[in-house]
Each structure stands twice: as C-alpha cells, then as structure tokens.
Amino acid sequence: MKLVIFAGPPTCGKTTVIRQVIRRMLKKDYKPSFVKIDVLYADEDENINKEFGIPTKKIYSGELCPDHCNVVVLDEVVEWAEKNGSDYLFVETAGLCLRCSPYIENSLGVVVLEATSGMNLPRKIGPMLTLADIAVITKIDLISQAEREVFRYRVLEAAKDISIVESNALYGIGIDPIVKKIEKSNEIEIPMFLRGNPPVGTCTICVGKKEIGAKNHFGVLRTMDQELFYIGE
Amino acid sequence: MEIEKITIIGGYGKDGEKEKVDRFELKMGDIISIVGPTGCGKTTLINDIELFANNNTPSRRVILINDQPIPEDFSFDPKKHPIALISQHTNFLSDLPVGEFLKIHATVRGADDIELIIAETLDFANQLTGEAIIRETAMTELSGGQTRSLLIADAVIIGNSPIILLDEIENAGINRTKALELLKNYKKIFVFVTHDPRIALLSDFRIVIKAGSMQKLISTNQEERLAAGELKKIDDVVLHFRSLIRAGEVISEVILNESIKTLKV
Numbered sequence: 304m305k306l307v308i309f310a311g312p313p314t315c316g317k318t319t320v321i322r323q324v325i326r327r328m329l330k331k332d333y334k335p336s337f338v339k340i341d342v343l344y345a346d347e348d349e350n351i352n353k354e355f356g357i358p359t360k361k362i363y364s365g366e367l368c369p370d371h372c373n374v375v376v377l378d379e380v381v382e383w384a385e386k387n388g389s390d391y392l393f394v395e396t397a398g399l400c401l402r403c404s405p406y407i408e409n410s411l412g413v414v415v416l417e418a419t420s421g422m423n424l425p426r427k428i429g430p431m432l433t434l435a436d437i438a439v440i441t442k443i444d445l446i447s448q449a450e451r452e453v454f455r456y457r458v459l460e461a462a463k464d465i466s467i468v469e470s471n472a473l474y475g476i477g478i479d480p481i482v483k484k485i486e487k488s489n490e491i492e493i494p495m496f497l498r499g500n501p502p503v504g505t506c507t508i509c510v511g512k513k514e515i516g517a518k519n520h521f522g523v524l525r526t527m528d529q530e531l532f533y534i535g536e
Numbered sequence: 537m538e539i540e541k542i543t544i545i546g547g548y549g550k551d552g553e554k555e556k557v558d559r560f561e562l563k564m565g566d567i568i569s570i571v572g573p574t575g576c577g578k579t580t581l582i583n584d585i586e587l588f589a590n591n592n593t594p595s596r597r598v599i600l601i602n603d604q605p606i607p608e609d610f611s612f613d614p615k616k617h618p619i620a621l622i623s624q625h626t627n628f629l630s631d632l633p634v635g636e637f638l639k640i641h642a643t644v645r646g647a648d649d650i651e652l653i654i655a656e657t658l659d660f661a662n663q664l665t666g667e668a669i670i671r672e673t674a675m676t677e678l679s680g681g682q683t684r685s686l687l688i689a690d691a692v693i694i695g696n697s698p699i700i701l702l703d704e705i706e707n708a709g710i711n712r713t714k715a716l717e718l719l720k721n722y723k724k725i726f727v728f729v730t731h732d733p734r735i736a737l738l739s740d741f742r743i744v745i746k747a748g749s750m751q752k753l754i755s756t757n758q759e760e761r762l763a764a765g766e767l768k769k770i771d772d773v774v775l776h777f778r779s780l781i782r783a784g785e786v787i788s789e790v791i792l793n794e795s796i797k798t799l800k801v
C-alpha cells in the first residue's frame with residue numbers, strides 16, 4: 304500500500320485538493336481510504352464517504368498536536384486501510400504546532416499552502432514545508448501574478464528541492480501532476496519511521512503547566528532575545 | 537524556453553460535439569478577444585490556455601507551445617512562468633507600500649535596474665488610471681481601477697510575461713483605448729475575454745464561443761476598424777457624461793443632444 308500525508312494550516316484547501324485527487328484516483332480504478340486527524344472537530348470523513356463511497360475515518364487528537372497524534376496512531380491506521388483492501392491511504396492532518404511534521408519515510412508528504420495567506424507564510428512554517436516532497440499552492444485564482452511568483456520563490460527558498468504545484472483546487476486546476484506523483488511514489492515499509500528530527504525537548508505546556516515565564520518550565524527554553532537554554536536532566 | 541507561438545487545438549463543446557474552430561495560432565504581438573454570452577465558456581478557454589491543457593480538461597482542448605505539448609508534470613521556473621492571468625477575482629493582498637511591493641517582485645524576477653523598472657511600471661499604470669498611484673500608498677488602499685492598472689502594468693513590465701490573459705477587465709474603470717495602444721508596443725500575446733465591442737474590434741481577431749464551443753474566428757477587417765473608430769466617439773460621449781456626473785453636474789437632454797451633435801461633425 305502507498306501512503307500520502309497531506310498537511311497544512313487550517314482552511315488552506317487540503318480537503319478540496321484531496322477530493323479532486325480521490326475523484327481522479329477512482330477513475331483509474333484505485334481503492335483509496337481516507338483518514339482525517341484533527342483536534343476537536345472534523346466532518347471530512349462523513350462528507351468524503353458520502354461523496355465517493357470509500358472507507359473513511361476520523362481521529363481526534365484532543366490534547367495532542369495532530370502531527371504528534373499521527374505518529375502515535377499511524378500503524379493502526381495503516382492496518383485498518385489494509386483490511387479495507389485499499390491500495391492508497393490518504394491522511395489529512397491539521398498540522399497546528401509548526402514544530403513537528405507528520406511525514407513518514409518511504410511515503411509521500413504533501414504540504415498544502417494557500418497563496419492568500421500572505422507572502423511571508425513560506426518563511427514561517429518550518430518542517431511542515433521543508434520536509435515535504437510536494438508543496439501544493441492553492442487559491443492561485445485569488446491573487447496577483449506578482450504575489451504568486453514571490454510566494455513560489457519563497458517556498459523554494461525554504462525548501463529548495465520541493466516540487467511545487469500551483470492549483471485552483473475548486474476547478475481542479477493543477478491536480479493531475481499531483482496524481483502522477485502519487486502514482487510514482489513508493490510502497491510503505493513496516494516499521495515506519497518519522498522523517499526528519501522531531502522537535503527538541505518535551506513541551507511542558509502540552510503536558511499542562513500553565514504558569515507564564517521560563518523559570519516555571521523545563522526542557523529547551525529561551526529568553527526574549529532568542530537565547531536557547533536547557534533546564535532538566 | 538523561448539515562446540514563439542502557441543496553438544489552440546479545439547476539443548468538444550458542452551453538448552459533446554466537436555468544436556467548429558479546430559485550431560488557431562497565437563504569435564508574439566497578437567492581440568485577440570474572446571467573446572460570447574455569460575456562461576458560454578470564455579473563462580474556461582483562457583483557463584485551458586493557462587493550464588497548457590493537454591486533453592485533460594472538460595473541453596478536451598490541447599495547447600501547444602512552439603508546436604509541442606507541455607508534459608503534465610512539467611513545472612516552470614518561477615522567474616520564467618510564461619503566463620499571467622488577470623481575472624475578475626485577482627487581487628493584491630499584500631499591505632506593503634506599492635514601491636516596496638514592486639521592489640520585492642522585481643528582485644524575485646532578477647531585474648537589473650530595480651529603480652528604473654519600478655518607475656516604468658508606475659508610469660505605465662498611471663496612464664491607464666485616472667487617479668495616479670503613489671509609491672507610498674499601501675497596496676490594499678488602491679482603488680479598483682488603480683489595482684487593475686497596476687496588475688496589468690506589473691505583469692507586462694516586471695513580470696514581462698510573454699502571454700497575458702485578461703478576463704473582463706472593462707468594468708474596472710481603466711482607460712481601454714490607452715491600454716490597447718500601450719500594449720501594442722510590447723511584443724506579447726494578449727488575450728482579452730470581453731463584452732466590450734471596442735476591445736473586440738481593436739483586436740487582431742476574435743473567437744466567438746457558444747455553449748462551450750469555439751464557433752468562429754473572425755479577423756478584424758478594415759471596415760470593422762473604421763467602425764471601432766466611430767464607436768469610440770459614442771463611447772467618448774458616455775465617458776464625458778460619466779465625468780460630468782462624477783463632478784457633480786446636473787445632466788439634461790439638451791446637453792446630451794449638444795454632445796451628440798459635436799460627435800457627428
């Protein structure tokens with residue numbers, strides 16, 4: 304089975320892109336499964352199941368960052384998809400913490416970015432962009448050629464080997480090259496490994512410490528002037 | 537890749553029938569229009585061109601560059617993307633001052649003399665719009681007409697795109713005659729989707745679309761060009777009245793008849 308992980312900030316167009324991809328995959332007689340990992344609410348699984356009749360599932364990450372959750376549950380998700388008899392598994396994750404990235408070795412990582420999010424976005428999102436194989440830039444129908452070019456340039460500045468696909472996902476423009484790349488991707492290998500290095504240290508905020516100020520936390524910390532230091536074992 | 541010409545090979549209309557116009561070519565320097573009623577498929581045709589469609593869109597058209605199709609996974613260098621599409625929804629979102637914004641774009645495009653190219657772009661834009669654009673204005677504060685003018689100027693001069701597609705720009709209050717006059721100085725391919733008879737008649741030829749299908753290619757003949765000249769006079773009266781109303785004048789039938797009389801002389 305092949306695994307494709309779609310990540311990207313909220314409302315960037317992940318589901319719209321995935322629906323266009325699924326439509327084309329079904330025409331080619333593939334059997335995809337779809338999973339959405341989100342924090343508190345998601346309805347993509349129901350909508351996609353209704354529209355295409357393929358197996359779908361949602362997983363709430365609750366107190367974990369969705370990418371973190373992905374790492375913890377993905378092996379079971381893969382088993383589930385294999386039981387469905389699927390040849391492709393599409394995972395949509397709402398990568399919210401911007402420190403980690405959800406991509407797995409030997410699978411395709413797709414980051415979806417909306418061109419309307421401002422020309423500085425590619426400089427802000429770190430590993431979610433730099434560790435991806437493909438960057439899909441959506442909503443190109445809404446912005447000037449100039450901003451589109453600057454956006455594209457800055458994506459390449461952050462991730463020089465990434466393949467860029469510009470898309471008006473509403474009209475299915477730019478989807479075919481994504482499908483081509485998905486078909487050319489590798490079969491997953493078990494055990495699976497996370498791509499790149501996970502973020503340094505444990506997040507004390509994630510585990511529930513609410514006090515403000517570095518003196519109340521441990522792990523890799525920093526001062527206002529960007530100095531990093533470490534408190535702990 | 538140096539673009540010399542593109543070829544549009546007809547596909548199928550909404551009814552699944554083959555298009556009557558089975559192919560046409562656009563060469564550098566051509567200005568053409570796409571005409572037809574709302575919903576007939578004008579935007580679809582320019583989307584096909586922008587996509588370099590290769591039998592993979594609903595219309596099943598094929599677009600060739602220099603007689604060759606573009607491979608599906610081909611990706612253009614962002615510095616050299618050959619097509620600029622300015623649609624009804626296209627907008628600037630950046631809130632940077634105009635001067636700084638143009639500087640970033642010129643830098644990304646690898647321009648040699650950045651100051652010069654910015655000045656040229658602003659000068660071009662300011663010939664299209666009534667209200668001059670000032671460098672210090674934030675992009676988001678530009679009026680509709682200023683925005684359209686700058687979108688075009690930026691695509692023509694800084695972007696220097698060889699192919700520029702413009703979707704119904706006439707509603708934006710830019711000076712159309714001036715625009716076409718200026719654009720003729722640049723050896724590019726301009727495709728106008730338009731309901732404006734003047735833009736259509738000032739083009740080299742026009743494609744007529746009905747129900748998703750290219751029905752006719754009409755080359756503008758000498759007689760039509762003359763008609764465009766006459767039409768301009770009528771248009772000028774309308775423009776004159778627009779500026780009167782904008783200036784707070786009260787209009788009467790007498791003033792209108794006066795204007796039409798001067799027009800006939």
Ligand SMILES: Nc1nc2c(ncn2[C@@H]2O[C@H](COP(=O)(O)OP(=O)(O)OP(=O)(O)O)[C@@H](O)[C@H]2O)c(=O)[nH]1
Pocket residue numbers: 311312313314315316317318319320397441442443444445470471472473
């Ligand atoms: N104009 C335009 N709108 C788009 C495009 N892609 C997506 N949209 C719209 O953007 C909105 C959000 O799209 P989704 O696909 O739901 O985004 P998402 O990333 O899945 O969002 P979450 O899963 O909620 O984080 C929808 O209203 C889409 O119709 C595009 O290319 N152009």
Ligand SMILES: Nc1ncnc2c1ncn2[C@@H]1O[C@H](COP(=O)(O)OP(=O)(O)O)[C@@H](O)[C@H]1O
Pocket residue numbers: 548549550572573574575576577578579580581594595596747748749
């Ligand atoms: N050749 C075609 N085959 C199938 N559908 C088409 C074709 N041409 C246009 N359409 C569809 O017709 C609708 C209207 O087309 P559009 O290009 O937006 O029209 P216009 O710009 O002229 O108002 C769109 O939904 C489009 O997908």
Ligand SMILES: [Mg+2]
Pocket residue numbers: 317318319347395
């Ligand atoms: Mg979604």
Ligand SMILES: [Mg+2]
Pocket residue numbers: 578579580703
């Ligand atoms: Mg249209």
Ligand SMILES: [Zn+2]
Pocket residue numbers: 368369370371400401402403
């Ligand atoms: Zn995280």
